[in-house]
Amino acid sequence: MTLKVGVIGTGMIGQDHIRRLTKVLSGVEVAAVADIARDRAEAAAPEGAEVFDTPEALIASDTVEAVVICSWGPAHEEQLLACIDAGKPVFCEKPMVTSEEAALRVMAAETAFGRRLVQVGFMRRFDADYRRLKAVIDGGTLGAPLIYKSIHRNASVPEGLYTSEMPLNDTLVHDADISRWLLSDEVTGVEVRLPRRSTRGGELRDPHIVLLHCASGAIVDVEISVNIGYGYDIRGEVSCEMGVAALPNRPATVVSDQYGIRQTIPEDWRERFIEAYDQEFREWIVAAGQGTATGPSAWDGYAATLVADAALRAVESGAHEKITMIDKPALYAAA
Structure with a gap:
């Protein structure tokens, strides 16, 4: 059918x-x-x-x-x-x-x-690497998760089409969702810190550091950099009570030659997450x-919408913005 x-x-x-x-x-x-x-x-x-x-x-x-x-x-x-x-x-x-x-x-x-x-x-929930990372966390061999580090880097974004709010209300939702799914947890509060602006981003606020406070007490540390220049770089690492688990770099092929040891970086989201x-x-x-x-x-x-809304409030207030969900x-x- x-x-x-x-x-x-x-x-x-x-x-x-x-x-x-x-x-x-x-x-x-x-x-x-x-x-x-x-x-x-x-x-x-x-x-x-x-x-x-x-x-x-x-x-x-x-x-x-x-x-x-x-x-x-x-x-x-x-x-x-x-x-x-x-x-x-x-x-x-x-x-x-x-x-x-x-x-x-x-x-x-x-x-x-x-x-x-x-x-x-x-789509990150359907990525084989993220699914293996979740299996490790859920397996319990490393103990309870304490900190999850999520890195979301874009080479660049279209000039004029990406507003100052979009790293928080468009990009962050992926990191918020995958963190909730990996940790089987809910986000109860958000903080945002802004380093000095990248000169590549013009008036765009970039980069961002976002802290997601979870109901269990775990903290998610999100780095969002949308004008990093070198490629589309997505990383994740969870620190647990008895060890650490991290996503592998993609693509996984490592080249060794007269110039050293290196891996290519995906150009954009379509290449990194096509599967x-x-x-x-x-x-x-x-x-x-x-x-x-x-x-x-x-x-x-x-x-994810609540997290983005709280992050937008936090970037203005500089405070820990709480999230209240319905049952x-x-x-x-x-x-």
Whole structure:
């Protein structure tokens, strides 16, 4: 059986997912696309796919069995609510939404529906290295985790498209989610420290040091540098009571020659996490074919939104900003 999918948003990430769904994975067909720019949607649409003028029309189409949302973040809430109302499984790229209130409305709608339909695109959970690191932590041989160090470095970001707030409300959500997942913990407070600005970033506030305080007492130390210059460098290391576990550098091939010993650095997120993106969609396709969702939930999207909001408050106040969460609905408790 082939799952017929509609893709909303045909920018860079939308085009990459269309390529993945049409040329890499099986059991799925991109049957429809929509974008605010129709010419872009027409250019990205696979042969035979219908181009819709609006996301609402795509979601309502009888041809579309499941939806992939790759649109602008502020548009996600309306599109998610429409998918839930239609009873269609939906994969939503991060951020799930852009406010706590929007996250609560999405969770309320999904809870009222009575079944998970939303999967959020936190692809790091599907990366083989992160999964092995979680297995070590969960195995307990190193004792309780005390500190997790998360490093998120981009070579550069598009000038004019990356605002001063985006390292905290767009980039940080990945580190917040993977930390919560690895440590099986919730974030209860956030601090932000700003070193001197990199001259590469212009007016962009870069880099950031973010401390996430967890309910267990563990602390997550996040470095965000989005203009580091040399490549896309993602690292993670957990210090436990009886040892340390760390992600390997990727790609793992080490070259030794007359110039020394070195490894290449991925150019961007597509190169570093290409296999993780493929795997998250493999698992989503199976679940969506059964009318449900798997992986990162609307609850996880809500938690990441709260962390980003607290970080934005902390960068202005210079204080430890606390996070208060609602009680977890039963729908998400099993996950």
